[in-house]
Amino acid sequence: MDRLKGKVALISGAARGQGAAEARLFAREGAKVVLGDVRDDLLQQTADAINAKLGSKVAEPIHLDVTRGTDWRSAVDLAVREFGGLDILVNNAGIANMKGLEETSEEEWDAIVNVNQKGVWLGMKSAIPAIRKRGAGSIINISSIFGLVGSPGSTAYHGSKGAVRLLTKAAAVQYGPENIRVNSIHPGLIYTPMVEEALPSREELQPVVDMTPMKRGAQPEEVAAAVLFLASDEASYVTGAELTVDGGYSAM
């Protein structure tokens, strides 16, 4: 109910999938939330639904292309203007494709690296000055099991998620003295639009399910619960860490 009472959060890629699940959960736990995304109409619907459910204006949508520093600055400014400050950043926005090493074009490479990796850095760069003013904060970067282990395709994606894993550690070491915690989350197979668009048929997902000890994929709420823990004061001594939410996939 109150695990994020008094906190302000900024979540990228919040129109749908994991980002939307996080926004809903954070709002339920008492946070004010700025939701950013490029899918403007869907984003508005998501924010409206949260406000309708809770009966008050706790969710503010804003157009956010994570590859643009100016968009990030506007999103952070909105949090400060509407809600008084910023405590939590969730770098959730990401894109994926399954293309292997030789099949990936330079355009595809650039798009994935810019959204998944540069976007995470730009988010932290824009948010940290505001978080610093609060004297403490929590940044959660969404990496992936593909930031821990390899697979036969998705080359550029693997690289970008390995980068997020280490950008997280670097930021944790740099900003620990300022009481800003930075952690990475490594989801396994999660049933979200991003995954369903990359792999439309459930048959194609079956090999991943077979390699998951819990023998299923997860709902986005199961990732949101882990993000909530890291965002809250319950994780007060957790920084530079990797929290894997994968049904055991990377344990084998």
Added chain:
Amino acid sequence: MDRLKNKAALISGGARGQGAAEARLFAGEGARVVIGDVRDDLCKATADEINKSSGGNAVSAVHLDVTRAADWRAAVDACTRLFGGLDVLVNNAGIFNMSGLEDTDEELWDSIVNINQKGVWLGMKEAVAALRKRGGGSIVNISSVAGLTGSTGSTAYHGTKGAVRLLTKAAAVQYGPENIRVNSVHPGIINTQMIDIVPAKMRSELHHIVPLRREGTAEDVARLVLFLASDDSSYCTGSEFVVDGGLTAM
């Protein structure tokens, strides 16, 4: 003497530092080597010097900007033309910078990511076709301890070295069935010109912290790369090999 006998190797960033040490060691073990670099005069001088001191002509120099696919194609073609094929790729070229998260600007970010990360991918992309023709081979990607742990600066560099760690695993999984092995090497503080920008005081403080109480040499790293390039590592793929004097063990 013969640990790389009859093997052809391509090493990026081979004009100086770790790359030059690897070229020297590989040539001494019977390999034919192409070294690529943007420092053309130095690259040629290094090739000439290794050939002169070994009394052979095992090493050739090419211009190689690792951010350009066309340069990679030309470098791989040179190996095929000169040596009949390619067995080993060492993605060694890299640049270093100490700027922290807020002090890094987009231009600096892009240059580090393009050389250290995209350059590694482009190298593998061009080399795989040639390795495939030989029925297999070995790719060694130079990551860093910075691809394992964080520090108070060098934000973009950390990201790229974490990326190289995972590009390595992805390539290992994709190309294992074709007998192409892909491993990452994670050097610690190594005494080469790439880290000239690190303040002397910081470097000497690290000497006292590192369990082996010294910086590594380019040769320390080259010997590990030789192991991974050679058939001695025939069942090693997708793995991380650390050469850091114990820095990350603490």
